Amino acid sequence: MLLQAFLFTVLSSFLLISFCSHSPPSEASDKFGARDCVCGGGSSTRQERGEAQPPEPAPAQICPLPGEVINTFSIHGNATVGTSIRYSCLSGADIVGSTENFCQVNQTWLHPHPACKKLFCRPPKEVEQGYVVAVQKTEYEAGFDIHYLCKKNYLLDGPQKITCLSNGSWSASPPHCRARCVIPAERSRVVIGGEKRWPFDVTDAMVPHGENVAFYCKHPKKQCSFTAAQTCFDGKLQTPECYLEPTWLQYKLFPHRLVSEIETCAPGDVE
Numbered sequence: 001m002l003l004q005a006f007l008f009t010v011l012s013s014f015l016l017i018s019f020c021s022h023s024p025p026s027e028a029s030d031k032f033g034a035r036d037c038v039c040g041g042g043s044s045t046r047q048e049r050g051e052a053q054p055p056e057p058a059p060a061q062i063c064p065l066p067g068e069v070i071n072t073f074s075i076h077g078n079a080t081v082g083t084s085i086r087y088s089c090l091s092g093a094d095i096v097g098s099t100e101n102f103c104q105v106n107q108t109w110l111h112p113h114p115a116c117k118k119l120f121c122r123p124p125k126e127v128e129q130g131y132v133v134a135v136q137k138t139e140y141e142a143g144f145d146i147h148y149l150c151k152k153n154y155l156l157d158g159p160q161k162i163t164c165l166s167n168g169s170w171s172a173s174p175p176h177c178r179a180r181c182v183i184p185a186e187r188s189r190v191v192i193g194g195e196k197r198w199p200f201d202v203t204d205a206m207v208p209h210g211e212n213v214a215f216y217c218k219h220p221k222k223q224c225s226f227t228a229a230q231t232c233f234d235g236k237l238q239t240p241e242c243y244l245e246p247t248w249l250q251y252k253l254f255p256h257r258l259v260s261e262i263e264t265c266a267p268g269d270v271e
Contacts, residue, residue: 063103069113079103089116091166118142119168129154129177142166150177155209157234178209179235185243187251189260190215191227196260207232216260217242224265 061081069075077085084102087095097114104110120139124146126132133147140146144164150156158175165171183190183199183206190199191214192207199205207213214227217240228240239245246258255261 061107063107063109066113072116073114081105081107087114091116091119093117093119093167119166121164121168121170124162124170124174127174127177129179130156130175140164146170148175153180153206154178155180157209176234178233180204180206180208181211181232181235181237182206183213184237184239185215185245187246187248188216188243188258191229207237209234213237215239215243218244218259218262219265219269222265222269224263224269225259226265226270 062079063081065075065079072090073087074090075085075087077083079085081103082105084100086100088099089095094117095114096117098111099114100111101113102110118141120141121144122139123137124132127148127150129151131149131151133149134145142164145161146163147161148156148159154177156175157178159172160175162174163171183202185199189196191197192202192211209232211232212229213232214229216225217228218225228242230238230240244259250258
């Protein structure tokens with residue numbers, strides 16, 4: 001019986017070895033090309049057999065870029081060891097120093113980081129009928145603010161403040177100081193800000209730049225009036241073509257017949 005059991009064990013091992021040696025290797029392989037023999041649908045891994053696992057790939061080595069450099073330059077390329085980068089100033093200014101750099105094996109840069117040439121703003125042009133609220137200089141550094149004010153009876157049209165930018169230009173063009181307009185009507189009421197008023201009741205009989213003034217015109221065929229608006233622009237305000245200034249006699253003798261005082265035309269009557 002013992003001899004039969006021994007022969008059975010030897011024969012089984014021989015058949016198993018023969019099957020594995022003639023069977024195709026498993027598709028599972030590691031990075032080193034080693035394959036595991038699959039017999040009877042089973043497989044074993046290096047970990048199950050107690051073998052060492054292949055090492056994880058090492059992270060890429062890079063050279064550090066300080067935040068100040070990142071915020072100052074546009075970086076072209078990457079900071080990996082053995083590669084180069086190129087700098088360009090975000091402000092558009094010229095570079096002081098090397099425009100290229102190389103990341104060395106010891107993770108340091110071959111050259112010091114460059115700098116962007118500091119740009120200054122030239123004095124902005126003066127504003128007629130206005131004041132510049134700032135220290136007078138031949139050039140202004142980035143971040144410097146200039147404020148503007150207009151003389152009495154003038155309206156500021158544009159930014160009240162402009163700032164010198166890092167690229168040597170101003171944040172906006174200087175403003176304008178716009179003049180008020182004389183209301184070109186004396187003996188007829190007009191509409192200003194939605195209110196019907198006599199020009200002599202308006203301060204100095206003037207309106208500020210940008211103000212709309214509606215004048216009363218007579219319908220060419222009917223005994224009614226309609227309004228036509230004009231806008232004051234830097235001291236100039238013209239009456240519409242349809243407006244006729246009443247005469248002194250009309251104003252004094254027949255004030256209730258003035259165009260500004262008669263019935264208003266119906267919406268459908270005005271083209």
